[in-house]
Amino acid sequence: MARVFLENVVKKFGKVVAVNHVTLEVKDKEFMVLLGPSGCGKSTTLRLIAGLETPDEGKIWIGDRLVNEIDPTKRNVAMVFQSYALYPHMTVYRNIEFPLKMARVPKEERRRKVIEVAKFLGIEDLLNRYPKQLSGGQQQRVALARAIVREPEVFLLDEPLSNLDAKLRVKMRFELRRLLHDELQITTIYVTHDQVEAMTMADKIAVMNAGKIMQVGSPIDVFEKPANIFVAGFIGVPPMSFFEGTLIEKQKSLFLDLGSVLFRIPKTYYSALHPHVGSEIVMGIRPQDIKVTLEPQEDSYEGKIVGYEPLGTETYIHFTINGTKEYIAVIPRGMRISLKRKVYWKSNPQKLYFFRKSTGEAIY
Amino acid sequence: MGAKRKLLKGYRGGLLGSPLKWLIANIVAWTIGVLWVLPFIGIFMTSIRPFSEVVSGWWSVSPFTPTLKNYVDALFNPMFSLLRGFMNSFIIAVPSTIIPVMLAALAAYAFARFSFPIKNYLFVTMLFLMAAPQQMTIIPIFFMLNNMRLLNTYLGLILIHSSWGIPWITFFLRNYFSMLPKELEEIARVDGATNRQIFFKIVLPISLPGIISASVLQFAWVWNDFFFALMLIFDPNKMVITQMLPRLKGQYQIDWGLLSSGSVLAMIVPLIVYIIFNKYYMGGFRGWAMKK
Numbered sequence: 001m002a003r004v005f006l007e008n009v010v011k012k013f014g015k016v017v018a019v020n021h022v023t024l025e026v027k028d029k030e031f032m033v034l035l036g037p038s039g040c041g042k043s044t045t046l047r048l049i050a051g052l053e054t055p056d057e058g059k060i061w062i063g064d065r066l067v068n069e070i071d072p073t074k075r076n077v078a079m080v081f082q083s084y085a086l087y088p089h090m091t092v093y094r095n096i097e098f099p100l101k102m103a104r105v106p107k108e109e110r111r112r113k114v115i116e117v118a119k120f121l122g123i124e125d126l127l128n129r130y131p132k133q134l135s136g137g138q139q140q141r142v143a144l145a146r147a148i149v150r151e152p153e154v155f156l157l158d159e160p161l162s163n164l165d166a167k168l169r170v171k172m173r174f175e176l177r178r179l180l181h182d183e184l185q186i187t188t189i190y191v192t193h194d195q196v197e198a199m200t201m202a203d204k205i206a207v208m209n210a211g212k213i214m215q216v217g218s219p220i221d222v223f224e225k226p227a228n229i230f231v232a233g234f235i236g237v238p239p240m241s242f243f244e245g246t247l248i249e250k251q252k253s254l255f256l257d258l259g260s261v262l263f264r265i266p267k268t269y270y271s272a273l274h275p276h277v278g279s280e281i282v283m284g285i286r287p288q289d290i291k292v293t294l295e296p297q298e299d300s301y302e303g304k305i306v307g308y309e310p311l312g313t314e315t316y317i318h319f320t321i322n323g324t325k326e327y328i329a330v331i332p333r334g335m336r337i338s339l340k341r342k343v344y345w346k347s348n349p350q351k352l353y354f355f356r357k358s359t360g361e362a363i364y
Numbered sequence: 365m366g367a368k369r370k371l372l373k374g375y376r377g378g379l380l381g382s383p384l385k386w387l388i389a390n391i392v393a394w395t396i397g398v399l400w401v402l403p404f405i406g407i408f409m410t411s412i413r414p415f416s417e418v419v420s421g422w423w424s425v426s427p428f429t430p431t432l433k434n435y436v437d438a439l440f441n442p443m444f445s446l447l448r449g450f451m452n453s454f455i456i457a458v459p460s461t462i463i464p465v466m467l468a469a470l471a472a473y474a475f476a477r478f479s480f481p482i483k484n485y486l487f488v489t490m491l492f493l494m495a496a497p498q499q500m501t502i503i504p505i506f507f508m509l510n511n512m513r514l515l516n517t518y519l520g521l522i523l524i525h526s527s528w529g530i531p532w533i534t535f536f537l538r539n540y541f542s543m544l545p546k547e548l549e550e551i552a553r554v555d556g557a558t559n560r561q562i563f564f565k566i567v568l569p570i571s572l573p574g575i576i577s578a579s580v581l582q583f584a585w586v587w588n589d590f591f592f593a594l595m596l597i598f599d600p601n602k603m604v605i606t607q608m609l610p611r612l613k614g615q616y617q618i619d620w621g622l623l624s625s626g627s628v629l630a631m632i633v634p635l636i637v638y639i640i641f642n643k644y645y646m647g648g649f650r651g652w653a654m655k656k
Contacts, residue, residue, distance in 0.1 A: 052550050072553045079554045085547040089569040102556035146555070156554075 002063035002153040002187055003028045004049060009058035011044055018044040020211035021058070026189055026204075031181045034191045035198040036208035037234070042191045045208070046156050049189060051075050062154060073102075075154075078147035082159040084139045086131035092118075092142050093127040099150045117149045121179075137168050144176075148184065155180055155188040161197060169197075177201045195235050199223070207231045229360040232284050232353055238316050241290065241327035243283045244357060247276050256283055260322040261301055266349040272364040273354060281363065284353035290329035292317065292345045294336070300344040303327075305337055319343060411435070411625035418620060434625035438612060446626055448601065449608035452518075453633070456593075456604055457586040459522045464529035465579050469571075471530070472537035473563055477549070487538075494531045502595050509596060521596050525589065529582045536581075540574035541567065576644035584634035605630045 004026040011019040019041045026032040034042040047053045049060060051072030060067050067075055078099070086095050093114060100110045118124040121141045131139055140160060147155060160176070161169045177200070180188045192198055198205050199219045206216045207230070215227040226232035232240050243263065245256045254273055256263040263283070265273065273281075293300065303319040306326060314333055318326045329345060331337070354363040409422040412430050438446045474480070475487055505524060506515070514520030544567065552562045568575070590606040597603055612619070612626045638645060 050550075050554050052553070072550075073556045073558065075554075077554060079551060081547050081551060083545065083547055085545065085551040087548060087552075087566060087570075089572075098552070098557075099555035102552075102561065150556075 003061070004154055004187060004189065005059075005061040006045070006049070007059040007061070009045075009048060009055045009060060011041075011048055011053055012056050017211050019048065019055075022208075022211075022213055024206055024213060024216065026187060028187055029181075029185045031177065031188045031190065031201060031203045033198040033202035033205045034189065034208055035193070035195060035205050035234075036214075037193060040208040041211040042193075042208045043158055046079075046158055046189060046191050049154070050077055050079050050156050076152050077154040077156055078150065078152035079156040080140075080143045080147050080158065080160045082162050084131075084143040084160075084163070086139055086142055086146075088131050091128055091130055092123065092134070095131070095142055096127075096145045096149050099146060103150060105150075113149055114145075117145045120148075121145050136164050137172065140164065140172065144179075152186065155186045157188065157190045159192055160190075161192070161194075173197055173200055195237070199235075207234060209234075225362075226284075226353065227362055229282060229284070229355045229362075232355070232362075236286055238287050238328045238330070240284045240286050240353070241329070243285070243327070244280065244325075245283075247273060247279060247281050249274075249277045256281070258321060263301065264299065266352070268349070269352065269354065269364055276354075276356070276363060280357035282355045282357050282360075284355065285347045286351060287316065287328040287330045289348040289351040290327070290345050291348070292319070292329045292331050292335075292343050294341075294343060296344045297346065300346040303343050303345050305339055305341045305343055307339070308337060317343075319345065407624040407627050410620055411628050413621065415619060415621045434621040435629065438622055438626045438629060441612065441622075444600070444603075444608050444611040446605060446608055446612070446629060449603055449605035450629070450633075452602055453587055453604040453606070455518055456521050456525065457583055460525035460529065460586045461579050461583040463522070463526040464533050464582060465575060467526075468530045468533035468578070469537055469568070469575065470563075471534045473541055473567060475534065475538040476541035490531045491535060494535070498528075498591050502591070506595060515596060516598050516602065518602065521592060524592055524596065525586045528592075529585070533578045533582060536578050537571070537574055540571055544570060573644040576641050577646075580634075580637055580641050580645050583637055587630075587634050 004024075006022055006024045009019055009022045010017065022041075022045060024032075024045075034045060036042045044053060048055055049062070051067065051070065055068065062075060062077065087098065090098070096114045096117060097110050100113060105113070114127070115124065118127055121144060123138065123141050123145060126134060126138060126142070131142065134142065140163075143160070157176075161172055164172060180186055181201075181203070190197075190201065202219055204216060205219055205222050207214045207222060209230050215222055215231045217225070222231055223235050226235065229242070233242065243256060243258055245258045245263070247265075248255050248257050248262075253267075254265040254270060254277070256265060265283075291300075292303075296302075301321065303321050304323075305317055305319050307318040309316040309318075310333070312333070315331050315335070315337070317329050317331055317337060319329065320326055337343070352364075355361060356363060406422045410418045411434050412432070413422075414429060414431060414433070417424075417427060417429060439450075440447065475483065509515045509520045509524070512520070514523065548566055548570070549562050552566050557565065588606065589604075593604045593607050597607065609623070609626050609630060612622050614622070
């Protein structure tokens with residue numbers, strides 16, 4: 001069991017800075033998810049911890065050891081790749097046994113441990129098969145078994161569920177969390193681009209973009225209190241709708257000038273926003289917090305439907321205010337809508353987010 | 365309609381597009397195939413019949429008296445026993461396959477996966493020197509072997525074939541290795557394997573198709589070699605099969621039966637090797653694909 005600590009780590013590939021001054025602490029037994037779009041540096045960060053890449057700057061600690069100069073062989077971490085990377089020429093038994101063999105564990109003990117882990121994961125019937133004779137889900141269990149068997153200090157998983165079909169993915173999501181976090185209690189770093197995985201599995205999420213960590217926090221934290229526009233837009237399905245405009249003050253009230261519409265900002269935000277009067281800001285509203293009706297209501301604004309996505313339980317509608325930018329709102333099923341129809345929308349006054357347009361940082 | 369369907373039984377559509385294209389492609393392929401195989405059939409027909417029957421051409425099929433006399437004569441010729449040549453060829457070809465494949469595999473892995481100074485220059489130099497023809501190098505080789513007292517020895521020829529094989533096998537296997545999924549090696553490293561263990565326990569076993577196809581090609585090349593053997597081996601007892609063949613020709617009159625049975629015997633070995641390893645051999649051919 002160990003804490004993992006990255007201090008100001010930089011990794012460059014040629015001119016591309018894949019990991020840009022990342023500082024991240026993963027506490028002992030914590031389940032940390034690195035979340036971000038493709039190419040944001042999350043896999044590279046994981047590979048740096050594993051020792052498959054060497055940092056250009058900064059320090060990496062696993063437990064009390066500074067591991068910068070330590071070979072992956074000796075870091076006592078285990079890894080699971082998206083492709084599972086099972087050795088195709090070895091049976092399941094030999095695959096799971098391999099790390100123990102490398103660690104020169106005596107044969108009898110190897111046998112005992114392999115069987116124990118196989119039983120634990122419910123793959124004891126597959127031990128004599130070859131990887132190509134297994135289904136995706138089974139292969140994944142074998143990859144997990146191989147990683148668990150030598151009781152590593154840290155578990156590193158690189159998109160381990162991405163190759164499974166949707167149904168199995170949901171099931172494994174739940175099982176993995178229970179296995180790694182609740183039962184084995186091993187420090188785990190899990191890379192994914194799937195925010196649902198991140199939200200459901202993590203103790204803490206580190207949201208990454210363009211090589212930098214944008215925010216670290218509990219799933220609820222990053223959802224409720226996004227630190228910047230990127231996190232706000234990345235977390236949440238469908239993505240948050242952003243309204244850009246100039247903040248203006250009229251008769252002791254704040255308004256967001258959206259061009260054709262002046263959006264009245266509720267009084268609760270007055271003191272926080274007042275210093276920004278006159279500057280460009282971005283207001284974010286989660287689609288679930290936008291209420292759409294067919295008839296005008298108090299404090300509602302006019303909009304026009306430009307598209308919709310029925311999901312069964314609810315429908316996402318895309319609407320515009322003045323014909324250029326699209327916003328998304330969630331409406332209950334059964335509401336009668338059609339393209340180009342005029343609708344009225346209002347926001348939940350408690351659930352507004354404000355960001356500086358220049359830096360993207362959250363104001364409120 | 366029925367006939368047409370029968371004719372196009374093998375047609376699966378797809379890559380070749382329309383049935384007409386498929387038909388043309390087949391005709392072309394079959395024509396080339398037949399033209400290619402025809403000389404072999406000729407040699408085979410000549411080898412299994414008495415000389416008197418084939419004087420007017422192997423294609424005249426009456427009378428047709430199959431016999432193994434030519435083979436027996438060739439194998440146990442009192443002057444130039446092909447059997448001896450057979451054994452000599454094996455003595456030369458087997459080590460000349462194993463040694464370069466082993467050494468080149470190590471070098472190829474280094475070229476594929478490690479970075480070291482002047483790596484690329486070294487690789488390009490190697491490719492460049494592969495273009496040198498044998499005839500250009502034979503005189504220095506001759507003197508070198510002479511100085512090493514290895515002229516007219518098995519070992520000398522084995523060393524020359526091995527060193528001639530190492531560059532192209534390195535090239536071939538480097539391409540093969542660089543196409544293997546890197547993740548297998550990475551996970552093995554995280555699992556605690558050293559470079560040596562990764563190479564022998566992971567990379568070599570999964571590269572078996574590549575190793576085998578390189579071996580088959582190298583074996584066939586050494587087996588079929590005439591030039592190096594001709595220049596470096598003079599002792600009739602050490603001559604390889606390709607050197608023995610022309611001697612079956614006879615001095616005053618060519619015994620076509622003897623000569624063709626000798627040819628069949630000489631080419632049957634690489635053919636058998638190829639048939640045995642055919643499955644791997646074809647799979648291994650992606651080693652030729654150029655990939656950085």
